[in-house]
Every structure is written in C-alpha cells, then in structure tokens.
Amino acid sequence: MLAIRLTAEPDRLDTVALPVRPGAADDAPAAPVPTAVALPDGVAEEAAALAPMARFAGRAGEVRAQLRPGRTPARLLLLGVGEGDEAAWRTVGAAVVRAARDETHVTLALPAGVSPEAVRGLVEGLLLGSYRFRLGADADAPALTGVDLAVTDPEAYEPAVELARTTARMTRLARDLTNTPSSVKNPQWFADQIAEAATDLPGLRLRVREPEQLAAEGFGGILAVGGGSASGPRLVELDWQPADARTHVVLVGKGITFDTGGISIKPVPAMKLMRKDMAGAAAVVAATLGAAALRLPVRITTLAPLAENMVSGAAFRPGDIVRHYGGLTSETTNSDAEGRLVLADALAYAVQELKPDLLLDLATLTGANAVALGTRTGALYSDNDQLAEDLLAAIDAAGEAAWRMPLAADYVEHLGSDLADLHSAPTQGAGSVLAALYLREFTGDLRERWLHIDMSAPSWCERDDAELTRGATGWGVRGLLRWLATLS
Structure with a gap:
C-alpha cells in the first residue's frame, strides 16, 4: 500500500498540496485554509492568488496544479475540501493520488485543528x-x-491513521478476492486465502467443511449448488472470540466463486462478471479480520458458504427439491437463484447451533437491487427498526450507501410450494423483496434480530469515482467495521 507518514517537520517539498475551502458566500472566491505547519515563503500567498484566477470553487475532490520551475515546491496542488468533514476528506484523498500519480511523493499540509475523523477519511481515500x-x-x-x-x-x-490503514487494508483484501478471475478462484482457493489471512492475526479460529462433511451434516443447499462443478463446495467458519466480548454476532456472506446460472444458464453479457458473485463472502471475511486486527471486544462468527454454480450432468435441476440444514425443503425452479440456497443453509446452522445475539447476511443476491436503487446503494431488510437504523448510520458514516426496503407481508404467500416447504424463486412480486422474505424463513427465533443486505450492484464499479476504483469495490467492509465497533 501507499506509504503514509504523519510529520510536524516535512522535509520533502517537491510537490506540496494545500487545502482550499469554498468561499463563505456564493460570490466569494475559494481561499486556502491556514495550515498547521509553516510553508516555504510566498507559497500561501501564491495559492491565495491562484484560486480565484483558476476559477477554483473548492468543492471536495477538485484539484488544480501549478508548476513552479526552479522554486520550492516545484509543483503546487490546490485541493478543494468542501465542507471539510470526513466524507469530504475521503474524496480529497482519492483526488490527491490521481492528480499526483506521476509524482513519487506528495506533502499534504493539513489545516490547523483538523479533526481526527477528517484525517481518518483522508487516509482511507x-x-x-x-x-x-x-x-x-x-x-x-x-x-x-x-x-x-x-x-x-x-x-x-x-489512532485515526491506524483505523484508516486497517479499514483500507481489509477493503483492499475484499477487492483482491473479488477481482481475482474464476480461473484461479474456486471454493478451495478461496478457503485457502481466508486461512492464510487468518494466520497473521492471533485469536482467530478457522474451520473448513469439505463436501463429505457437508453431506454428513446435512448442508443440502450448498451441496446442490456446488454439485455441478469439478471444484467441490466448502463452508468456511471463522471465529473471533475475545475474552471481554459481551455480544455475539454471526455474519454470513454469499460465496459463489463463479455463477453460470447452472442449467438455467445466464446469457453471456450477464455471465462475464460472475467472478464477483462472492463479494458478500469477501466482505464479511475481511470485516472479521479487521475486527480481529483492531481487537474489537465483540465475538464474531463468520460463515462463508462457497460454491461454483456450473452446468454438468451432476448439476441440480429446475424442479429439484433441496433439503436444507435443519430439515426445511425448497423447490428450486430456477438454478440461477442459487445464492439464497447456500445462504439458507448457513443461516439455519447459525440459528440452531451458534445461537448468536445478532445475525446479518450480505449477498450479491439479485439484479432487482440495481433496478430499485441503482448501482451504488445496497438494499437493507430487517424487521427490527433500531437495528436497521444503527446499521444504516454506520454504513453512511463509512462512506457507503444503503436504503431500507420493506419486507412486504402480502408477498409471503408467493413462497408457497405444492411440493416443498418453500418455493425458492417465485416469479411473482419484487425480486429482491422475495429473496429477503425467503431467507427470513431460515432465521427461526432470531427473526427479530436479523438483517439482510442485497449488495449486488454496489459490489462493482465501472469507472474510478472518489475512493472507488474500477472493478470490485469491497462494499460492506467499511460499513460492517463501523457497525461492529458500535456493538463493542
């Protein structure tokens, strides 16, 4: 990662970046913010003169560069910081690294009295x-x-910089896992990556169930989805259990390492990015590793059901009946609605065996999420108003976005099946809502303490934008870490 150093005596001044805020009134020019440390003679005055001449508004992320041959600094960057809050500084950080990509080093002079929260946002950016x-x-x-x-x-x-470093490191890990092509990434590879990352953090316990163990214990949903692949499914269980924990949270993440749609095969345009269909598992694993790195005093058990949904003579068929962990059965008329089958097993196991205080699942579950909320916002479902409010606040503070959606009671009847306990993919009703209602059936007596986020759309970005870069976003890691910190 980029090397970041806090210093009271900057000694590398080839390229200096100065914060600029919008004018106090609509017609007032933007002006540089007084900095915490002394600048070379004349730099502050030159910046003040340049801002209005460059028609610089001071919006967060706005950058203007001025070359100064033969002087120190040789390059001056004016950085718009907007309102100067944490979110604005996060955008500033991303703008700096893009504007200075051809430089080897930048010194950023921060305003006097800048808050630790702003510095955290800057470093994350x-x-x-x-x-x-x-x-x-x-x-x-x-x-x-x-x-x-x-x-x-x-x-x-x-402390703020260390928080930012850990958050960014784990978000980057989730991005790496999600970006990795499926020619490399199968369930065993993913489980191995989790095991390797966990070895660097004391206090974590790891268990990986292979196909034989899944069959012996009755994880029928995971086995059905992974049955068509030469790379067998896995269930990763990662546990962080500090001695001072008073709350136990189970995080569940969908981990489909590639999704062809199975026998209900996807068209090619819809299939080409299906290496990202394990972004939920990547996020919950990375958040758990981050919690362990930060030594958060909350117990976290993370379940990552991993499978590759392929087409073969062993693949499960539309119309098959799947028996899940704990005994509930599902009629599966669409093999491309596979994520909810593996999540159902993990949720049922969490409720019956782990008995946590809170249960949350994160999944690239439906395209309907993007239809309803666009490409940047996850869909949050919960029957608990306070839990939903707390999680939304944490997600927002982290610079991510989610919107609470309804668990509409009149859609529940669509889950009925003539053959099984549940229909896993009804064709009537709103797709994201129905998927959430289906998962809720596996939450047992934790129904009122369960949260579900459908985050297919925000898990991927088609272009660089603020702290997001093209490709996997690592969505959910930052929000989950903020939320878990509040529980501690």
Whole structure:
C-alpha cells in the first residue's frame, strides 16, 4: 500500500498540496485554509492568488496544479475540501493520488485543528483511491509511493491513521478476492486465502467443511449448488472470540466463486462478471479480520458458504427439491437463484447451533437491487427498526450507501410450494423483496434480530469515482467495521 507518514517537520517539498475551502458566500472566491505547519515563503500567498484566477470553487475532490520551475515546491496542488468533514476528506484523498500519480511523493499540509475523523477519511481515500488490481505486467503503474501529512501533533492523529490503514487494508483484501478471475478462484482457493489471512492475526479460529462433511451434516443447499462443478463446495467458519466480548454476532456472506446460472444458464453479457458473485463472502471475511486486527471486544462468527454454480450432468435441476440444514425443503425452479440456497443453509446452522445475539447476511443476491436503487446503494431488510437504523448510520458514516426496503407481508404467500416447504424463486412480486422474505424463513427465533443486505450492484464499479476504483469495490467492509465497533 501507499506509504503514509504523519510529520510536524516535512522535509520533502517537491510537490506540496494545500487545502482550499469554498468561499463563505456564493460570490466569494475559494481561499486556502491556514495550515498547521509553516510553508516555504510566498507559497500561501501564491495559492491565495491562484484560486480565484483558476476559477477554483473548492468543492471536495477538485484539484488544480501549478508548476513552479526552479522554486520550492516545484509543483503546487490546490485541493478543494468542501465542507471539510470526513466524507469530504475521503474524496480529497482519492483526488490527491490521481492528480499526483506521476509524482513519487506528495506533502499534504493539513489545516490547523483538523479533526481526527477528517484525517481518518483522508487516509482511507488515499489508500483506497490508489488501489489497483492486475495479474500481468503493469507498465502504467502510478509513480506515487508516499504521502506525508503535515500536522502540528502527529501523535494525536496516530489512532485515526491506524483505523484508516486497517479499514483500507481489509477493503483492499475484499477487492483482491473479488477481482481475482474464476480461473484461479474456486471454493478451495478461496478457503485457502481466508486461512492464510487468518494466520497473521492471533485469536482467530478457522474451520473448513469439505463436501463429505457437508453431506454428513446435512448442508443440502450448498451441496446442490456446488454439485455441478469439478471444484467441490466448502463452508468456511471463522471465529473471533475475545475474552471481554459481551455480544455475539454471526455474519454470513454469499460465496459463489463463479455463477453460470447452472442449467438455467445466464446469457453471456450477464455471465462475464460472475467472478464477483462472492463479494458478500469477501466482505464479511475481511470485516472479521479487521475486527480481529483492531481487537474489537465483540465475538464474531463468520460463515462463508462457497460454491461454483456450473452446468454438468451432476448439476441440480429446475424442479429439484433441496433439503436444507435443519430439515426445511425448497423447490428450486430456477438454478440461477442459487445464492439464497447456500445462504439458507448457513443461516439455519447459525440459528440452531451458534445461537448468536445478532445475525446479518450480505449477498450479491439479485439484479432487482440495481433496478430499485441503482448501482451504488445496497438494499437493507430487517424487521427490527433500531437495528436497521444503527446499521444504516454506520454504513453512511463509512462512506457507503444503503436504503431500507420493506419486507412486504402480502408477498409471503408467493413462497408457497405444492411440493416443498418453500418455493425458492417465485416469479411473482419484487425480486429482491422475495429473496429477503425467503431467507427470513431460515432465521427461526432470531427473526427479530436479523438483517439482510442485497449488495449486488454496489459490489462493482465501472469507472474510478472518489475512493472507488474500477472493478470490485469491497462494499460492506467499511460499513460492517463501523457497525461492529458500535456493538463493542
């Protein structure tokens, strides 16, 4: 990752970035913010003169560059910081790394009295905006390797920077896992990556169930979905159990390492990005690793049901009846509605065996999510108003977005089946709502303490935008870490 250093005495001044806020009135020019440390003579005055000449508005993420040959600094960056809150500074951080990609180092002079929350946002923006994923040679890689943050009291901001580093590192891990092509990423590979990441963090316990164990214990949904692939399914159980924990949370993430749609095969345009169909599992695993790294005093058990939904003579068929963990059965008339089958097993296991205080699942579950809410917003479902409000607040504070959707009672009748306990993919009603209602049937006596997020659309980004980079976004890691911190 990009090297970030807090310093009260900046010693690398080739490229200096200065914050600029919008004018106090609509017709007032933007103006540089007084910085915490001294600048070379004349720099502040030059920046003040440049801002109105460059028609600089000072919006968060706006950047203007000025070359100064033969002087120090040789390049001056004016950075719009908008309202100067955490979200604005997150956008600023991403803008800096893009504007200075051809520089090797930047010194960013922060305003006097800047809040730790703003510094946290800035560092997250720097580290997430500089993310790149490639398996081949990268001749176009940015030259930027380091950023100094100039402040009067570096020690005061160290905790905020460490929080940001951990959050960004785990978000980048989720992005790496999701971006990895399915020619590399199968259930066993994914389980191995989780095991490797967990070894670096003391206090984590890991169990991986292979197909034989899944069959012996009755995980029929996971086995059905993974049965058509040469790469057998897995169920990863990762447990963080600190001695001072008073709350136990189970996180469940959908982990379909590639989704052809099975016998109900997808058209090619819909299939080409199906390496991202395990983004929910990547997010909950990364959030758990982050909680362990931060030593959060909350017990977290993460379940990642992993399978590859392929077409073969062993694939499950439309019309098959699947018996889930605990005994409930599903009629499966659409093999492309596979994610809810593996989640159902994991939810039922969590309720019956783990008995947590809270239960949350995260899944790239339906295209209907994007139809309802667009490409940046997850759909949140819960019967518990307070839990939903708390989770939405954490997601918003983290710079992600979700919207609460209804668990409409009049849709429940569509889940009925003539052959099984439930119909897994009814054709009537709103797709994302029906998927959530189906999952709720497996939450037992935790129904009032369960949350579900359908996050297919925001798990992927088609272009760089603020701290998001093209490809996997790692959506959910930041919001979950904020939420888990509130539970502790």
